[in-house]
Amino acid sequence: MRQLDVSKLKALVTAIFEKVGVCPEQAQIIAQTLLEAEQRGVHSHGVVCVTRYVDLIQKGFMKANMEHEVLRSAPAVEVWDGKRSNGQVLGYYAMKRAMEKAKSCGVGMVGVKSTNHFGAGAYYAQMAQKEGMIGIALSTGSPTMAPWGGAEKAIGNNPLAIAVPTREEIPPVLDMAQSVVANGKITNMMKQGIKEIPEGWALDKEGMPTTKMEDFYSVTPLGAYKGFGMSFMVDVLSGLLIGGGVGFEAGDFKDGPGIMMMALDVAAFRDPQMFLSDVDHRIQELKSVRKAKNSSGIMMPGEPEARSFAECAQKVSVLPEIMDSLNDLARQLGLEPVE
Amino acid sequence: MRQLDVSKLKALVTAIFEKVGVCPEQAQIIAQTLLEAEQRGVHSHGVVCVTRYVDLIQKGFMKANMEHEVLRSAPAVEVWDGKRSNGQVLGYYAMKRAMEKAKSCGVGMVGVKSTNHFGAGAYYAQMAQKEGMIGIALSTGSPTMAPWGGAEKAIGNNPLAIAVPTREEIPPVLDMAQSVVANGKITNMMKQGIKEIPEGWALDKEGMPTTKMEDFYSVTPLGAYKGFGMSFMVDVLSGLLIGGGVGFEAGDFKDGPGIMMMALDVAAFRDPQMFLSDVDHRIQELKSVRKAKNSSGIMMPGEPEARSFAECAQKVSVLPEIMDSLNDLARQLGLEPVE
Numbered sequence: 247m248r249q250l251d252v253s254k255l256k257a258l259v260t261a262i263f264e265k266v267g268v269c270p271e272q273a274q275i276i277a278q279t280l281l282e283a284e285q286r287g288v289h290s291h292g293v294v295c296v297t298r299y300v301d302l303i304q305k306g307f308m309k310a311n312m313e314h315e316v317l318r319s320a321p322a323v324e325v326w327d328g329k330r331s332n333g334q335v336l337g338y339y340a341m342k343r344a345m346e347k348a349k350s351c352g353v354g355m356v357g358v359k360s361t362n363h364f365g366a367g368a369y370y371a372q373m374a375q376k377e378g379m380i381g382i383a384l385s386t387g388s389p390t391m392a393p394w395g396g397a398e399k400a401i402g403n404n405p406l407a408i409a410v411p412t413r414e415e416i417p418p419v420l421d422m423a424q425s426v427v428a429n430g431k432i433t434n435m436m437k438q439g440i441k442e443i444p445e446g447w448a449l450d451k452e453g454m455p456t457t458k459m460e461d462f463y464s465v466t467p468l469g470a471y472k473g474f475g476m477s478f479m480v481d482v483l484s485g486l487l488i489g490g491g492v493g494f495e496a497g498d499f500k501d502g503p504g505i506m507m508m509a510l511d512v513a514a515f516r517d518p519q520m521f522l523s524d525v526d527h528r529i530q531e532l533k534s535v536r537k538a539k540n541s542s543g544i545m546m547p548g549e550p551e552a553r554s555f556a557e558c559a560q561k562v563s564v565l566p567e568i569m570d571s572l573n574d575l576a577r578q579l580g581l582e583p584v585e
Numbered sequence: 586m587r588q589l590d591v592s593k594l595k596a597l598v599t600a601i602f603e604k605v606g607v608c609p610e611q612a613q614i615i616a617q618t619l620l621e622a623e624q625r626g627v628h629s630h631g632v633v634c635v636t637r638y639v640d641l642i643q644k645g646f647m648k649a650n651m652e653h654e655v656l657r658s659a660p661a662v663e664v665w666d667g668k669r670s671n672g673q674v675l676g677y678y679a680m681k682r683a684m685e686k687a688k689s690c691g692v693g694m695v696g697v698k699s700t701n702h703f704g705a706g707a708y709y710a711q712m713a714q715k716e717g718m719i720g721i722a723l724s725t726g727s728p729t730m731a732p733w734g735g736a737e738k739a740i741g742n743n744p745l746a747i748a749v750p751t752r753e754e755i756p757p758v759l760d761m762a763q764s765v766v767a768n769g770k771i772t773n774m775m776k777q778g779i780k781e782i783p784e785g786w787a788l789d790k791e792g793m794p795t796t797k798m799e800d801f802y803s804v805t806p807l808g809a810y811k812g813f814g815m816s817f818m819v820d821v822l823s824g825l826l827i828g829g830g831v832g833f834e835a836g837d838f839k840d841g842p843g844i845m846m847m848a849l850d851v852a853a854f855r856d857p858q859m860f861l862s863d864v865d866h867r868i869q870e871l872k873s874v875r876k877a878k879n880s881s882g883i884m885m886p887g888e889p890e891a892r893s894f895a896e897c898a899q900k901v902s903v904l905p906e907i908m909d910s911l912n913d914l915a916r917q918l919g920l921e922p923v924e
Contacts, residue, residue, distance in 0.1 A: 320853035322661040323691030351690050352662030357854060380821070395883040398874035408818045418821075420814040453877025468808040475759040475886035478871070479747045482719070482757075486863045487854045493870065514659035515696060515826045524825045531832065532817070535737035538792025544734040547814035 247563035254584045255562065256281045258576060259296055265579040266303045267310035272335045279334045283366040284562040287554035288421075290430025291366040294568045297575055298363070298498070299332065307499055308332055308362050312339065317359075317489075322351035325488045326358040330502055333364035333385075341370040341381065341507040348379060352514030357506045359490035361385075363498065364505055367407030368421035368548065374509040375409035375417050378518060382508040383407045384484040388497035390429040392464050394474035397453030399464045400493055402503075403429055403473075404480035409548070411512070413522040415529040419548030424477040425465035432462060437567055586902035593923045594901065595620045597915060598635055604918040605642045606649035611674045618673045622705040623901040626893035627760075629769025630705040633907045636914055637702070637837070638671065646838055647671055647701050651678065656698075656828075661690035664827045665697045669841055672703035672724075680709040680720065680846040687718060691853030696845045698829035700724075702837065703844055706746030707760035707887065713848040714748035714756050717857060721847040722746045723823040727836035729768040731803050733813035736792030738803045739832055741842075742768055742812075743819035748887070750851070752861040754868040758887030763816040764804035771801060776906055 256277050263273035276299070284292035302308035309331040318325040324343055328336045340356040347354025364370070367383040374381025387402025403425035410418050423429070427447050435443070441459045450456040451463045467473025483506050485492035490504015512518045533544045573583035595616050602612035615638070623631035641647035648670040657664040663682055667675045679695040686693025703709070706722040713720025726741025742764035749757050762768070766786050774782070780798045789800040806812025822845050824831035829843015851857045872883050903911075912922035 318854060320691030320850075321689070323853045325854050350660070352659030353692055353694050355692050355849075380826070392877065393871040393874060393883045395877055395880040396871075396874040397877040397880075400871055400874050408821075410818070410821050418814075418817060420811075420818055422811050422814065426808060449877075453880065468811055469765060471884070471886070472759075472761050472807055475757075475761065478757060478867075478886060479749070479759055481867065482747075482749050482864065483849075486860060486867060487719070487849070487851065489855055489859070489863075492867060510694075510822075510826070511659075512826065514662045515657060515664050516828055520828070521825060524828075525821065528817075528820065528825060528831060532732045532735075532739055535732060535735040535739050538731065538734055538736040538788075541734040541736075541792065544732045545810070547810070547817060 248566050248569050249561050250564055250569070250584060252281060252285065252558065252560055252562055255293065258572070258581065258584050259293060261581050262296060262300060262576060262579060265581065266300055268332070269311050272311060272332065275338050276332060276334045279365050279369045281562070282369060282555070284564065285555045285558040286366070286368070286551035288366050288551065289565065290428050290434055293564060293572055294434070295363065295365060297571050300575060302362060302498055312336060314358070322347050322354055324356045326356065328358040328361040330360050330362060333362040333503070333505065336361045337364040337370045337383065337505055337507065338373070340505065341373045341383065341509065344507040344509040345374055345377060345379060348509035348511040353508070353510050355506060355508045357484065357488035357490070357504065359488045359504045360502050361505050362502050364503070366421060367405045368409065368419045368551070370507055371407040371409035371421070372419060375411045375419070378411045378512060380411070380510040380512065381409045384480050384506040386481050386485040386490060386492050386496045386503045389493055390465050391425055391467050391474065391477060392449065392453055394467055394471040397451065401474070401477050401481065402496060403465055404477045404484070406476070406480060410525060411522060412529065413526045415526045416546065416549055416552045418529065418546045419551065421548065424468055424473045424480065426468055427465065429465050432465065434565070435459070436462070438565065587905050587908050588900050589903055589908070589923060591620060591624065591897065591899055591901055594632065597911070597920065597923050598632060600920050601635060601639060601915060601918060604920065605639055607671070608650050611650060611671065614677050615671060615673045618704050618708045620901070621708055621894070623903065624894045624897040625705070625707070625890035627705050627890060628904065629767055629773055632903060632911055633773070634702065634704060636910050639914060641701060641837055651675060653697070661686050661693055663695045665695065667697040667700040669699050669701060672701040672842070672844065675700045676703040676709045676722065676844055676846065677712070679844065680712045680722065680848065683846040683848040684713055684716060684718060687848040687850040692847070692849050694845060694847045696823065696827035696829070696843065698827045698843045699841050700844050701841050703842070705760060706744045707748065707758050707890070709846055710746040710748035710760070711758060714750045714758070717750045717851060719750070719849040719851065720748045723819050723845040725820050725824040725829060725831050725835045725842045728832055729804050730764055730806050730813065730816060731788065731792055733806055733810040736790065740813070740816050740820065741835060742804055743816045743823070745815070745819060749864060750861060751868065752865050754865045755885065755888055755891045757868065757885045758890065760887065763807055763812045763819065765807055766804065768804050771804065773904070774798070775801070777904065
């Protein structure tokens with residue numbers, strides 16, 4: 247892994263997007279989401295995405311600057327056509343709008359069809375969390391899983407992210423793919439030349455479990471039929487419900503994924519101060535139970551990522567292969583690479 | 586298993602609740618939810634619950650008839666104090682209210698604190714589904730799981746149910762506990778004298794995997810930390826957010842669980858006819874992929890239960906031990922047992 251200065255890397259990523267026509271404000275949003283993923287240790291959704299997004303912009307599958315049209319509007323709901331704009335930028339503005347809706351109705355949902363890869367869902371859920379709300383972010387994805395019982399990839403491992411505010415404790419953030427591990431985790435291992443996959447993560451072309459990278463075909467749904475069921479529900483809520491892409495239609499070179507941003511205004515449900523105290527208390531209660539044999543301790547959802555974020559305030563580790571590609575791209579665009 | 590006539594069994598369950606003071610309308614709601622669970626093959630949430638609920642009514646932990654107070658109200662949100670009324674009846678009326686809110690705002694959320702066990706969440710989610718809406722039902726539960734990494738039970742395997750309407754296909758219903766299998770499934774096996782638990786289902790007092798019924802202590806969270814994370818989020822959304830019981834406070838003899846009912850009015854998001862067609866099409870697409878080796882086929886969430894429901898229109902199978910307890914209770918209350 248290569249150690250890089252966060253601010254330099256962020257400046258490079260911002261500059262790259264500006265070079266391909268993204269306005270400074272939106273380039274900043276994209277860079278911010280990708281760098282935060284790196285700092286949180288979620289390398290599969292970090293700067294590895296830059297070359298992919300630039301390629302999509304250059305090929306005309308991603309608009310350099312956001313365009314959107316409001317298709318439907320109800321007091322607590324809005325649905326947009328994202329017109330293949332950048333997923334991070336759409337996610338950012340859709341969550342902002344969901345939070346406005348939540349302020350007036352208690353809950354707000356903003357769905358966007360025809361988007362692009364939104365990176366780590368945690369980012370949008372945390373936007374609400376930072377305002378004292380509960381944030382939920384969903385996205386369809388192109389197929390990485392077979393329906394349970396099947397042997398052909400047909401459904402994404404559709405992420406679900408939920409973030410909850412606290413008073414003193416680390417705010418919990420669940421950001422999970424509906425597979426045992428994210429597809430990107432296995433493809434990142436592949437890039438590092440790793441030949442063995444841990445048991446339970448992967449299936450081969452016959453839909454049978456495999457630990458050999460060379461036989462890797464699809465990721466295993468979490469809890470078998472339950473993970474498949476959850477993925478289907480994410481397909482419905484962030485795809486079919488708003489006319490967004492599901493399955494192969496959610497792919498980079500098709501209609502792109504659909505996303506759903508949801509915010510809950512705690513004050514509509516309960517006194518926010520009592521809520522924050524109760525969340526803190528519940529976290530303390532759960533973390534203080536006796537440890538399992540051989541356990542290194544109890545972690546709340548998002549706690550490892552929050553610890554990584556704090557440790558990586560100044561510097562992040564990036565795979566050499568990923569940095570090489572990023573610097574190659576920088577040079578092509580006439581920018582100074584970072585080391 | 587004993588074969589019983591659905592209408593006779595339902596009449597008995599209704600009569601039992603009326604005998605302990607429940608009004609006919611509400612006794613009917615309770616009986617309907619329990620019988621539907623039996624017909625759907627979800628025996629852990631069927632008539633096995635009757636003796637438990639009657640005991641709670643007799644001991645004063647469950648109100649015979651619903652009382653509730655509206656604590657908070659926003660255009661799309663309502664929060665009730667359920668005053669320890671019956672969980673099925675509160676769930677039924679809370680989902681009705683959530684559907685009204687959804688009709689005016691696009692989405693409606695109604696949370697109830699101080700409830701009681703609501704049985705199978707699928708029932709409430711399906712209420713919305715039957716009206717062409719998407720229904721979501723959540724409940725906290727008393728501890729059956731240890732936090733991941735811990736060895737002491739401190740969190741429920743908090744159910745999440747989501748139901749989606751269709752045009753022609755079987756409407757998908759996901760109703761899942763956040764553990765590999767529901768706690769009730771293992772305790773039902775215990776009642777049948779089964780000594781071995783399938784691998785991966787259960788943990789012992791040290792938080793280590795076990796297959797011995799005698800060492801069974803807690804259920805394994807689905808996908809390890811992910812299932813724990815999901816359970817925590819259900820604790821937040823249907824518990825802490827509305828001041829409802831979580832952990833031991835969600836127990837029958839404490840404050841009882843909190844529940845959250847949510848309905849989405851499809852028309853606020855998209856043309857409902859196009860939505861229904863797309864859901865049908867997506868189901869067909871997923872079910873038609875090539876089968877995995879040794880697979881018996883691809884089932885959508887809730888499909889096995891829907892098939893069981895159709896087969897059990899007239900008769901259901903109930904464990905002899907459960908029927909014996911139910912008939913004992915009937916006799917005690919001066920009612921005719923059913924055979």
